[in-house]
Amino acid sequence: MSVSGAIERTRSLPRIAHVRAFTVRGGGADYHDQGDGHWIDDHIATPMSRYPEYRQSRQSFGINVLGTLVVELEADDGTIGFAVTTGGEPACYIVEKHLSRFLVGRSPAEYEKIWDQMYFSTQYYGRKGVVLNAISGVDLAIWDLLGKLRDEPVYHMLGGAVRDELQFYATGARPDLAKEMGFIGGKLPLHHGPAEGLEGMEKNIALLSDMRAKCGDDFWLMYDCWMSLDLDYATRLAHRAWDECGLKWIEEALSPDDYWGYAALKKAAPPGLLVTTGEHEATRWGFRMLMDMECCDIIQPDVGWCGGVTELIKIANYADSRGVMMVPHGSSVYSYHFVITRHNSPFAEFLMMHPGPTEVVPMFAPQLLGEPVPVNGHIRASELDRAGFGVELNREIALQRPYSNS
Structure with a gap:
């Protein structure tokens, strides 16, 4: 033409x-809007954990409002x-x-x-x-x-696949089961923050140690701290988790606005342990701060929060120019179509949304129909070969349109 x-x-x-x-x-x-008993709402450390009344459940302070x-x-x-x-x-x-x-x-x-x-x-x-x-x-x-x-599939419009399949690590409460399901690693939620003192620290290390014993030395283990720590606690946790349990990375340990704290944490972390963040960052300017100030080893934008695909292109290109790895926060097909086109995104995150989680289920169910899920920790590029993002909206869910632009 x-x-x-x-x-x-x-x-x-x-x-x-x-x-x-x-x-x-x-x-x-x-995905935080779950029923009782789900692992994603079970005493997970947050910035609100300093208040005992909001410590047990993230929904108690309104994470799902x-x-x-x-x-x-x-x-x-x-x-x-x-x-x-x-x-x-x-x-x-x-x-x-x-x-x-x-x-x-x-x-x-x-x-x-x-x-x-x-x-x-x-x-x-x-x-x-x-x-x-x-x-x-x-x-x-x-x-x-x-x-x-x-x-055309979105990934074709982004330049096409650079590999034949996506490989995933799993985020959830059972890395040992994730290993059996074929994932390359397992990311645990951190359960205890600074307000729970030395006892909480010991519980964090004990859980990680137990998972290391169950998973073996060749399986990645990571800790998701969900903005809950201060620099001192994060540094101590990083060293103990690395020395005693071989932690691969410590994620989003500090407030997303504390670029200076992240830069200090990266310098203070033990050599070999990765510092990751960016789930709650947005736009090319926010991620430029993270990279220019050398705050982390891996950036983790969520394409549904950082500005969409149009902005993620700019973020990813800047990361590539800086030699920084980009592993997007779990966002189902919206990140899959991007990761498959990028050399500096060698693997992807899969959120284990089963309550156990003891099985692999679609991440954005019940809203998406036709959503691919990893089999043995992988999704073939050919499974994305449907027009657009390759999924359809489930018209049987209770959609409400509160406003109109007409």
């Missing part, structure tokens, strides 16, 4: 005619692209009442200009958090729509 022909094909793409934002409760993209955001974009030919992330009703309002003006009548091929307008129009009240979740949801829906209009 000639250059002029390609330009004309892009110009002739159907335009976005309708923007709809829904919220839904229970699991899925808001938002629910899932579903963004649906319908083109004027009836084709629908969609995406799910977190944000719930507040994000619905932002999408319907603010961001929709940059979408209706536009071609999804204009994703760069649309992203720029969404970000800078909300900068005075946004930049991170729920606003970036909303922007991310819209951006992912744009890529899904564009892929469906072009009849």
Whole structure:
């Protein structure tokens, strides 16, 4: 096809005619919104663990109050692209009442200009958090729509696969079972923070030691600290976990805004132990801070929170130029299509959303239909060979549309 022909094909793409934002409760993209007895809500260390009344359950302080955001974009030919992330009703309002003006009548091929307008129009009240979740949801829906209009998987539009399959580590309470299921490593939630003192530290090390004994020396073990530690505690935990249990990495140990603390932790960590963070960071500017200040060995953006695929491209390119590994936070197909195209993303995260977790189940169920799951810790690239992100929205779930942009 000639250059002029390609330009004309892009110009002739159907335009976005309708923007709809829904919220839904229970699991899925808001994976913390689980029932009683789920491992993900069982005495996990958080910044709120300093308060005894909020220590046992993360839901007690409201980790699940938002629910899932579903963004649906319908083109004027009836084709629908969609995406799910977190944000719930507040994000619905932002999408319907603010961001929709940059979408209706536009071609999804204009994703760069649309992203720029969404970000800078909300900068005075946004930049991170729920606003970036909303922007991310819209951006992912744009890529899904564009892929469906072009009849291409998103990963083809991102340059194609650089390997034949994805390999995964598992996040959950049972790394020993994850090893039996074929995963390359297991990431545990840290259960006890600084407020629980030396006794809590000993319990953390004891759990890790038990898992090391069950998994053997050749299996990766990691600790997810979920922003719960201070520099002193994180440093002591890092050294003990490395020396006594061979910990592979310590993740998101400090507040995401404490770049200086992360830089100090990376310098103080034992050689060989990786410092990782970025799950709750957003945009190229936030990740530039992490990398320029040498805060970590691996960045972990969540494509549903950091700005979507359009922004993740920029983050990943900067990481590649700095020689920094990027392993996105678990976000199902939305990260799979990206990781398969990147040499500096050699493996991916899989969140074990079974309550046990004693079996592999779809990560964003019940909201996504056709979601691939690892078999023996792997997903073949060919399993992503469906248009867009390759999944469909489950129309049987209780979607609520609290606002309208009409």
